Amino acid sequence: MWDLAKRFYGDPYLWPQLWEKNQYIRDAHWIYPGDPLATGLKVAPVENLANLPPASGAVSAPASPSNIGEPKPAPPPEIPGVESSAQAAKAPIPLGGESDIYCSGYVGELDEKLPYRISGSEHAVEVPGLYRTREVGTYGNVRAGKYDLSTGDIVYVDAGQRQGLSVGNQLSVVRPGRTVAHPAHHKVLGRVYQYLGRVRILSVQEESAIAEITQGCDAIRVGAAMIPFEPEPVPLMRPTPMRPVNFPVSADKLKDAPVILLSKDDVFSLGQDSVVYIDRGSDQDVSPGDAFTIYRPNLPGLPPVVVGELAVLSVKKKFALAKITQSRYFVFVGDLLDPK
Numbered sequence: 001m002w003d004l005a006k007r008f009y010g011d012p013y014l015w016p017q018l019w020e021k022n023q024y025i026r027d028a029h030w031i032y033p034g035d036p037l038a039t040g041l042k043v044a045p046v047e048n049l050a051n052l053p054p055a056s057g058a059v060s061a062p063a064s065p066s067n068i069g070e071p072k073p074a075p076p077p078e079i080p081g082v083e084s085s086a087q088a089a090k091a092p093i094p095l096g097g098e099s100d101i102y103c104s105g106y107v108g109e110l111d112e113k114l115p116y117r118i119s120g121s122e123h124a125v126e127v128p129g130l131y132r133t134r135e136v137g138t139y140g141n142v143r144a145g146k147y148d149l150s151t152g153d154i155v156y157v158d159a160g161q162r163q164g165l166s167v168g169n170q171l172s173v174v175r176p177g178r179t180v181a182h183p184a185h186h187k188v189l190g191r192v193y194q195y196l197g198r199v200r201i202l203s204v205q206e207e208s209a210i211a212e213i214t215q216g217c218d219a220i221r222v223g224a225a226m227i228p229f230e231p232e233p234v235p236l237m238r239p240t241p242m243r244p245v246n247f248p249v250s251a252d253k254l255k256d257a258p259v260i261l262l263s264k265d266d267v268f269s270l271g272q273d274s275v276v277y278i279d280r281g282s283d284q285d286v287s288p289g290d291a292f293t294i295y296r297p298n299l300p301g302l303p304p305v306v307v308g309e310l311a312v313l314s315v316k317k318k319f320a321l322a323k324i325t326q327s328r329y330f331v332f333v334g335d336l337l338d339p340k
Helices: 002-009 012-020 046-051 098-102
Strands: 105-108 116-121 154-157 170-181 188-204 209-216 225-228 260-263 275-278 291-296 305-315 320-327 336-339
Touching: 002 012, 098 305, 098 320, 105 170, 116 225, 154 188, 170 209, 275 305, 291 320
Parallel strands: none
Antiparallel strands: 105 188, 116 154, 154 209, 170 188, 170 225, 188 209, 260 275, 275 320, 291 305, 291 336, 305 320
């Protein structure tokens, strides 16, 4: 949409107008060759905008000595919880970048099925074995010229046509991590799986395949597990003010509220743009783009404190990946959430 707006309107920042004219497109990040596109009227050059007549029904007072310098009428007051016309007119913006989704990970079951593995790389024979030894060290064969693989490296996969792979398939490289427990009652809920990168299948044999690493988020090594790659567009949202501090949710409503389970890379003090995991997913009707207000319980008898806001980036069955969009104070694992 960005490039198309630049082509048809002369300004890439006008892409929301193009999206508005093509409402059948559900997400601006996913359009395809052959899609019909209504471009509408051309946009007038900036230098000509001053000569445009007022909009229908609008009345503009002529400039005269009597009204020059008079203050403009004050905008209507905002009502808590009600989106004003000015807020509604704001264009939707991406919640983050693709790396926020594809280089983070997800919380899944304790024993997630990881069907594929990297069985080797070209670098395993980069250094000739002078004595043809078969020693294997901590990182693999001692003759390997490179252990930490990254974008552009060629690797081998332990599956092929018989396991359903074909040329062009993409696989996400994942590393199982620690178990995840609820911050309050400490019940183990699942395991975190970190995305290390992505590979694309170049050729397929009956029970093996050759692939190229097309995205590297962290060091990838021989033996790493892989799952089918699922493309996820970065969700959009319209920026709105944070929930007013003088209109907090009741403490009773937060008794069984969603909670921040853990943060990416186990960062302790979180703030705006931090990526976190929450204990709600598609099973609880959570969708990408959903916004939550972050609360922290107060002293007994006092209302919860508004700490910040977050929005959902990616959703799995029971858990979701989210990004903190605003914060008044530091955010911590265990802080509670209320749908905005």
